[in-house]
Amino acid sequence: MEITLEEAAFGVEKEITIPRNEQCPDCKGSGAADEDSISTCPDCNGSGYVRRTQRTHFGIFSTSGPCGKCRGEGKYIKEECKECDGTGLVHTRKKITLKIPPGAEEGTNLRIAGAGEAGERGGTQGDLYIVLHMKQHPVFEREGDDIHAKVKLPFTVAALGGEIDVPTLEGKARLKIPPGTQSNTVLRMREKGIPYLHNHGRGDELVEVVIEVPDHLTKKQKKLLEDFAKEGSKGILGKVFG
Ligand SMILES: [Zn+2]
Numbered sequence: 001m002e003i004t005l006e007e008a009a010f011g012v013e014k015e016i017t018i019p020r021n022e023q024c025p026d027c028k029g030s031g032a033a034d035e036d037s038i039s040t041c042p043d044c045n046g047s048g049y050v051r052r053t054q055r056t057h058f059g060i061f062s063t064s065g066p067c068g069k070c071r072g073e074g075k076y077i078k079e080e081c082k083e084c085d086g087t088g089l090v091h092t093r094k095k096i097t098l099k100i101p102p103g104a105e106e107g108t109n110l111r112i113a114g115a116g117e118a119g120e121r122g123g124t125q126g127d128l129y130i131v132l133h134m135k136q137h138p139v140f141e142r143e144g145d146d147i148h149a150k151v152k153l154p155f156t157v158a159a160l161g162g163e164i165d166v167p168t169l170e171g172k173a174r175l176k177i178p179p180g181t182q183s184n185t186v187l188r189m190r191e192k193g194i195p196y197l198h199n200h201g202r203g204d205e206l207v208e209v210v211i212e213v214p215d216h217l218t219k220k221q222k223k224l225l226e227d228f229a230k231e232g233s234k235g236i237l238g239k240v241f242g
């Protein structure tokens with residue numbers, strides 16, 4: 001089953017429909033039309049095994065194997081159940097509510113006891129196994145219990161410092177940007193990642209900031225930046241063209 005990152009992070013209940021065989025309600029899995037239709041197998045006297053003797057050149061051999069008439073069950077059905085044609089099973093589609101725990105990851109295997117196929121001839125119901133796969137997220141990449149996001153950072157905020165809105169698994173949050181932040185700096189938001197599956201606490205969100213330079217400037221902005229560059233050229237910024 002495919003689930004989203006948010007579903008994996010916080011857990012979810014999902015209803016699924018699976019095709020499966022269930023015990024026939026008419027014959028309770030026996031496969032017989034009624035109680036009287038079940039009789040002890042005449043071939044094996046109910047043991048389920050038959051002994052065969054073979055005469056060969058080397059002597060007489062005796063082998064024992066499952067009875068062919070009753071397929072080793074020891075019981076013989078005279079009249080089969082009409083509902084299930086004597087199989088004891090009916091094919092159904094079953095709705096099952098799945099509880100996916102917070103912190104589930106790629107390949108997590110969920111076992112739902114007793115939700116599988118019915119056993120033969122009224123035997124116990126098997127289990128259902130669901131393997132989880134993660135859908136790709138448009139914003140976040142998962143690294144263990146941490147999540148990673150790339151966020152654009154206006155160059156003015158990068159230089160002066162400030163706060164920006166960043167996406168988290170629970171919606172937008174404010175992230176503090178220290179003055180002089182360089183492009184591709186990774187800032188850590190503690191406990192904004194995926195909750196641990198087996199423990200308290202959760203991973204972090206790692207925000208990589210990518211400095212965005214405006215591709216269009218107003219006249220005033222251009223003038224201000226030119227002044228800034230001239231000021232800077234005394235020190236660290238180098239020569240300005242234009
Ligand atoms: Zn039946």
Ligand SMILES: [Zn+2]
Nearest residue numbers: 041044067070
């Ligand atoms: Zn038999």
